[in-house]
Amino acid sequence: MKFAFIIDPLAKLDPGHDTSVALMEASQALGHEVWVTKAQELSVVKSQAWALLQKVQLTPAQLVEGRWVVEPEWYAVSEAGWRPLEDMDAVFMRTDPPVSVPYLYATYILDYINPEKTLVINTPAGIRMANEKMYALQFEEVIPETIVSQDKSVIRKFLEEKGTAVLKPLGGKAGEGILFLDKSDRNFNSLIEISTQQGREPVMVQTYLPAAKDGDKRIIMLNGKPIGAVNRIPTGNEFRGNMAVGGRVAQTEITEQEQRICAVVGPKLQQDGLYFVGIDVIGGYLTEVNVTSPTGIREIDRLSGTHLGEEVITWVEQTKMINS
Template identity: 40%
Template sequence: MALKVAVQMDHINSIRIGGDTTFALCLEAQKRGHSLYHYTPDRLSMRDGVVSARVEELTVRDIEGDHYTLGEPLSRDLSEMDVVLLRQDPPFDMNYITTTHILERIHPKTLVVNDPAWVRNSPEKIFVTEFPDLMPETLITKDSQEIAAFRKEFGDIILKPLYGNGGAGVFHLADGDRNLTSLLEMFGQMFREPFIAQRYLKDVRAGDKRIILIDGEPVGAINRVPSETDARSNMHVGGRAEKTELTEREREICTRIGPSLRERGFILVGIDVIGDYMTEINVTSPTGIREVKRFGGADIAALFWDAVEAKRR
């Protein structure tokens, strides 16, 4: 069953194909005979209730530096597509949120993955708070006195923007560090939203595990180890990926959250786990599937399209 698949993403000329999940999904879709159409969020439109995008037919190749060919731009009614992949990277700002409002108009007749309404209502650093017993102590606020009291209670803390991504703006404040006040002043100038403070987990030195779930079931994982000079393990900022297996505790976490993911129509999700604690549930454009396969794990792109095709039958 050949599908017409539109991919809303950052421009394909900007991606690093070796670790890009969207690219892996496109490769597998093409392998299955699906037609691919590429567009960036700024080419999404809605006129008189009709949702369209200026799309380009897309052909992909797993060749660094020569990984795609685009056809001529053409305006297409997205309700004529079978599937739209919502895959642009955060920040999760009003621009991002607006695209979810527009795409919600065509879902589920056109299957939008992940469900745009639930993506909008499930920011990754807030959604995780629905499972307080699975996560480290966490405070979301812009109140500097509350953050100072939280820091006094736990000593070492992590401070980060609520809607950041890729490790940007993440700070480890060790017990006794005198930079909290100036850091809060800087955050206040940079961000209108509240901040998030979490108890620092020393287990992060052994790695921050990314676990991928398809339709609420764990299908693979990688461990991301921070460099000696950084508190962050994100691969965007120098974290090193390594092969790993799921622990009993991690399987327990996946079992707990699986029903909620399925209820929200989240086909592809990545959760972050440090030690025994889940820190984020990523539903916007989770990454890591190429690394899982590279280390001998499951072909998650194939599992993804199995799930999507089952919903289109």
Template identity: 40%
Template sequence: MGKNGLWNEDHFGFDLLKVDEIAMPSLKIAVQMDPLEQVNPKGDSTFALMLEAQARGHTLYEYHVNSLRYETHPESKGFALLCQARQVQVFREGAQHEGAQHAQFSPYETLDLGQTDVVLMRQDPPFDMGYISATYMLERIHGIGEGKTLIVNNPRAVRDAPEKLVAMNFPALMPPTLVTWSSEAIKAFRAEHGDIILKPLYGNGGVGIFRLSAQDENLSSLLEFYFSTSREPLMVQRFVPAVKAGDKRIILVDGEVAGAINRMPQEGEIRSNMHVGGVAQPIGLTERDKEICTAIGPFLKREGLIFVGIDVIGEWLTEINVTSPTGIQELDRFNHTNTAALVWQAIESKFPS
């Protein structure tokens, strides 16, 4: 059990310290995110991370990815990664502030991200060329030590770990899976496995996911439509009936388990994403869950993927979410924990006290 008395046996690998029990560096933090005014402060994981950072004495800025600019300076043989950012204070609830009920902003200013301590890369997918371009820019300043900025998660690892593809590093943990442009290969996969799930490889939030039974006559038409409108391959997986009992989101921090929630699909749905009406429920970890986390934890830690959410249906790992994982506010409400504090404890440990 941690010193705050909150962690149960499913929360292993951590000893969460209270803020006033540890000597923390004061960090300058920039959050690359979607408009803060539009987030739900009672459910948004980025908002929870910002609240905790502020409580720990750090300075917060927020900016949007489309304000990034990368400049070279031949006279100094250097470069700068700049953005238009606002210093911000965040508030849990109940206060009225100019611009949003849950945030108060300073005027926009030009911020040199290379002069910050931490950048949280938290804008939502899709994982497209815009997203990839941002990782290339941020990678130029990423690192630990003088003159470097810690990017969370590591932009190279994010770029190399598209959420559906990276799970395929662990084939023994996944249901039978196919990634292809070939309609014939997909049809053969369904003939072998029966019910299947089709997913856009770089989609998010449950958008564009279809279940097709062995008898469904729409497969050819659906594939024709998809491949006529997209140059990307599809991911196909054997349907896992256990999804009717929920899709488990397990949060890992620096490779260690922080906890899990179960996302139940609505009646008549196979998608459990909360963006499409899935309902979060408390849940513990099974031995299989722990086996999966033990297998992938060292990889996440080695790659600098500090804040990760994995999806487990029944006995099977289906996705490893590294771009902008969610679920920590629901997790903390069920378990009376502070997952954002774990994330910041892991980040702060990278800096000398």
């Protein structure tokens, strides 16, 4: 089969960490053609989505004594050419957030792929619908108490009740802009003014979960079912667990409570065409649903001895076979 990956420039990817590389390697290992393009290299011509595509040959990373070892020249690409995306069996939309206006426009272009010909992961409509922070709010029984507001007095009232809270920009990722709020903080007004851009943009404010010090668990969901997990533990004085801010990764299992969360979220993910997703769980509460370019596969495979990339690609093969 032929698979296209819409990614950030290959030269900027970290082959020992990025899930996109793991998925591309798994595709190649299972005998498929791997093609790459970028969100800004898409077009619609005669009501069909086209992309400037390059074929890729990868030198796979090797797991040596618990570490991914990669060649300096880990990929080679062919010359780029325009092709309809429907020539591909599957398209993986893996551009990193933020979900900016150009990102959204890219998803509108992907709407011009016939889903009967090409499986798009995740579906463009699903990505547009699921704000990574706000999607979790529909699962009220499994989330910490949370508000979304741009109104200082609403946020102040919530913080007075809770004592401490975590503030999150709605379009953030990798810990960006996440703030710890304390009701006695004399910077409160200023923090809210900065993060809401003077009340123009709503933010999420959520009860602070003390269990965050023991880790923020990433669970990878494939077609609504959990396939693996990794824990990310804050280090030093940092309260955020994200890998991008120095969170230490650790091997972990999926607990019964987390299985319950997956059972609540999974059917909705399937219904929304969100086939490959990373949910974040702190102290048994769902805190985030990552649908744009969830990561974690490299760390899970390294720590748990799994081959999640191949599981994902095998699922794509089976889904294509059933639908053809």
